[in-house]
Amino acid sequence: MLDAIDKELLKKVAELEGIPKGAYNIRKNGKLLNREVSANINIETNPQGNGIIITIKPGTKNESVHIPVIVSQAGLNDVVYNNFIIGEDSDVTIIAGCGIHCGSSKDQGHEGIHEFRVGRNAKMKYVEKHVALGDGKGKRSLNPTTKVFLEQDAYAEMELSQIGGVDSANRLNEAELGAGSSMLITERVMTDGNQIATSRNQIILKGDNCKANMISRSVIKGDSIQNFYATLDAQAKCFGHIECDAIIMDNGRNETIPALKAGHPDAELTHEASIGKIANDQLMKLMSLGLTYDEAVNRIIQGFLK
Amino acid sequence: MLELKNLTFTAQNTDVNGKSSIRTIIDNVSYTFEKGKFYAITGPNGSGKTTLAKLIMGINEATSGSVIFEGKEITGLSITDRARAGIAYSFQNPARFKGTTCRDLLAMAAKTDDEKVIVDIITRVGICSLDFLDKPVDSRLSGGEIKKIELATTIALNPKVAIYDEPDTGIDLWTIDPMVKLLKKEQKNHNTTTIVVSHNRAFLEAADVLLLIKDGKIIYRGDLKGALPLLNDFSLCSFTNVCEGELNARCYR
Ligand SMILES: Nc1ncnc2c1ncn2[C@@H]1O[C@H](COP(=O)(O)OP(=O)(O)OP(=O)(O)O)[C@@H](O)[C@H]1O
Numbered sequence A: 001m002l003d004a005i006d007k008e009l010l011k012k013v014a015e016l017e018g019i020p021k022g023a024y025n026i027r028k029n030g031k032l033l034n035r036e037v038s039a040n041i042n043i044e045t046n047p048q049g050n051g052i053i054i055t056i057k058p059g060t061k062n063e064s065v066h067i068p069v070i071v072s073q074a075g076l077n078d079v080v081y082n083n084f085i086i087g088e089d090s091d092v093t094i095i096a097g098c099g100i101h102c103g104s105s106k107d108q109g110h111e112g113i114h115e116f117r118v119g120r121n122a123k124m125k126y127v128e129k130h131v132a133l134g135d136g137k138g139k140r141s142l143n144p145t146t147k148v149f150l151e152q153d154a155y156a157e158m159e160l161s162q163i164g165g166v167d168s169a170n171r172l173n174e175a176e177l178g179a180g181s182s183m184l185i186t187e188r189v190m191t192d193g194n195q196i197a198t199s200r201n202q203i204i205l206k207g208d209n210c211k212a213n214m215i216s217r218s219v220i221k222g223d224s225i226q227n228f229y230a231t232l233d234a235q236a237k238c239f240g241h242i243e244c245d246a247i248i249m250d251n252g253r254n255e256t257i258p259a260l261k262a263g264h265p266d267a268e269l270t271h272e273a274s275i276g277k278i279a280n281d282q283l284m285k286l287m288s289l290g291l292t293y294d295e296a297v298n299r300i301i302q303g304f305l306k
Numbered sequence B: 001m002l003e004l005k006n007l008t009f010t011a012q013n014t015d016v017n018g019k020s021s022i023r024t025i026i027d028n029v030s031y032t033f034e035k036g037k038f039y040a041i042t043g044p045n046g047s048g049k050t051t052l053a054k055l056i057m058g059i060n061e062a063t064s065g066s067v068i069f070e071g072k073e074i075t076g077l078s079i080t081d082r083a084r085a086g087i088a089y090s091f092q093n094p095a096r097f098k099g100t101t102c103r104d105l106l107a108m109a110a111k112t113d114d115e116k117v118i119v120d121i122i123t124r125v126g127i128c129s130l131d132f133l134d135k136p137v138d139s140r141l142s143g144g145e146i147k148k149i150e151l152a153t154t155i156a157l158n159p160k161v162a163i164y165d166e167p168d169t170g171i172d173l174w175t176i177d178p179m180v181k182l183l184k185k186e187q188k189n190h191n192t193t194t195i196v197v198s199h200n201r202a203f204l205e206a207a208d209v210l211l212l213i214k215d216g217k218i219i220y221r222g223d224l225k226g227a228l229p230l231l232n233d234f235s236l237c238s239f240t241n242v243c244e245g246e247l248n249a250r251c252y253r
């Protein structure tokens, strides 16, 4: 049922060798390819028929669910609306990701709109990888949206990465944090050639003692462009931090705008931002360990995006 | 085994009025380091010690003169080629990375990521704890921690010549002695030609030969005893543990 291209894409986006264990939903070219539910994790098609609803039972511990998407059909732009309802006190890992294989001159794309409700005291780790492969000349675009609502004392860790081959990406992350909840978002994006990637992030710190940490790492090669915008909007006694670093290589361009808004006197917000070439002292160090200049560049980038 | 011949390094200085002048930082230095010996280099802040070390490693390009290693002229070689030939340098101010861990650096130095080899290196270094391994070598490491990792990467290379640039800065009092012993042990077990740039008496005492640098010139070579009158003369600071040198205007010397 999985062909060679599917397998390669699954491996790249979900580190899967074939069909995963446990609950999963594989979507291929806009249709359900395969689904498996488990005792604690239910997956069903939504009433509109344009996405899935994933429900995790309260108290579910150490379980994971894979929901990869494959787009290999020429000219297809697949739009999907997924809802995640994470039950109270649960602890789960969701592995999403989209692999595009473009073999023609027609444009291909995927837009995943993901909405998460993370229940009281629940822990969710969400891992999303995007990659595009293939020799086709068609433009590959990935425009993901995530909206996260954290209830009291919930915790969400989101690892979002775009590994390569995506011509155009427009990402939107929105989050609303309830009292005592915390969130860590790490975004890693590498662009090359004439690719463009934009990431917009809007995090509302709503409940008392909530915490948000947003980390962005960009590597911008060739003539590519990456833009990063993040706003922390504090409406309570809370803590928020944005850390965004961009490494520019070749003729890459970058615009980084972190914004902090304190609407409460006890809000503590900080940001660090840097844009620049790989630091010379880092290159010298690795070369003094016997690496060539190019090897040193690669290792520094690898570490940076790890 | 490592010979410096009329080595000179000049830098262009531009003053506030935009007038530029040439400043000689290393001034016609000639010296031969012998295989397996332990050298200490000391001298006032800004005298050119780091510049000299970086000339040997190829980080600074010589303005004139030459560096000869094991009979071969290496003046034109890159940092990479010198490292591969067996020269290693521990930076005075080690680079900080984002994401790259201590394990990554050791694996690059040892050319393997074999867990056993990496743990062996940490054990051999002794002063560097195992919990450092998976920490990113970034700005969160303390000044002493990063110096220990820096030193470990040099040892992991098994170099023929190891240059340590002020390995003791930021290192606590309890670690200085083990560090001296470690470098002596490496020198003995691997016949490593060891060059330590330091203001610390412990290293000056440990050395077979002491080189005193001032204004870009070697003004003394010999044992510590013979150097003492000179050291007193320049009021060389041997209290770097409490004093930050130039940066600390009120030095308690
Ligand atoms: N590339 C350069 N361009 C201009 N000036 C330089 C350059 N490199 C070094 N210098 C200057 O040369 C002098 C010697 O510097 P160096 O770092 O070698 O001193 P040092 O002896 O190692 O001092 P310390 O004990 O403080 O480490 C300093 O005044 C420094 O500012």
Ligand SMILES: [Mg+2]
Binding pocket: B049, B050, B051, B092, B165
């Ligand atoms: Mg120095």
